[in-house]
């Protein structure tokens with residue numbers, strides 16, 4: 001069973017005033033089949049964690065380890081991480097002008113699966129996945145994220161998740177900007193992938209409403225660059241009622 005292990009992870013970004021430490025000792029273990037929700041105040045470092053795991057060059061790991069099934073993830077290039085089974089659905093998906101959704105997905109699937117999917121079965125696979133996510137088939141011929149609405153971008157991220165079937169899925173605020181129907185559709189997509197029991201999910205969110213659709217096994221509070229409390233789903237309810245004040249008090253302004 002695939003296991004992602006994050007051990008005492010420290011990450012910095014370069015700022016005008018020099019390097020700033022954003023992650024200050026993150027410890028987390030995510031196993032295939034488990035769903036972990038990460039909640040925390042703005043600017044606490046949640047997206048930094050997501051990008052660092054995916055290998056964004058802007059972030060420098062200054063300490064700690066990340067392994068997937070014992071393999072050193074931090075040593076891997078971005079594409080190697082994807083091939084190893086790490087998937088990131090970004091908070092702000094980027095436009096890729098000139099590349100159609102259909103080409104993009106096939107190229108990504110080829111890279112991750114190690115061989116090009118057979119065209120006929122692939123076309124069917126994409127069509128069915130798009131239908132499940134209630135996406136207009138015309139999207140397949142549009143350029144990646146170009147002119148997509150916020151909700152359409154998020155559906156496209158989940159479409160990738162469904163087709164690429166990673167071992168570890170990191171979903172960074174996949175619920176933001178979704179209307180109620182889209183939230184349900186997107187959550188159903190995540191649950192389908194989860195239902196396989198083959199993916200470990202790290203769900204970064206601000207709102208408990210998505211957790212009503214996607215029931216997490218574990219909830220973690222992220223504050224000042226690390227996980228400061230962990231619990232079960234009841235922790236999300238507590239956060240909704242009490243906010244984050246108790247976790248940020250006395251910390252650096254972030």
Ligand SMILES: Nc1ncnc2c1ncn2[C@@H]1O[C@H](COP(=O)(O)OP(=O)(O)OP(=O)(O)O)[C@@H](O)[C@H]1O
Nearest residue numbers: 013014015022041042043044045046047048049254
């Ligand atoms: N290039 C950069 N230069 C300066 N500061 C940066 C840079 N990149 C990230 N930061 C800072 O790192 C901190 C953590 O940002 P991050 O986006 O990880 O937080 P977050 O918890 O995901 O926030 P939110 O909930 O608002 O999305 C913020 O204070 C942010 O301003």
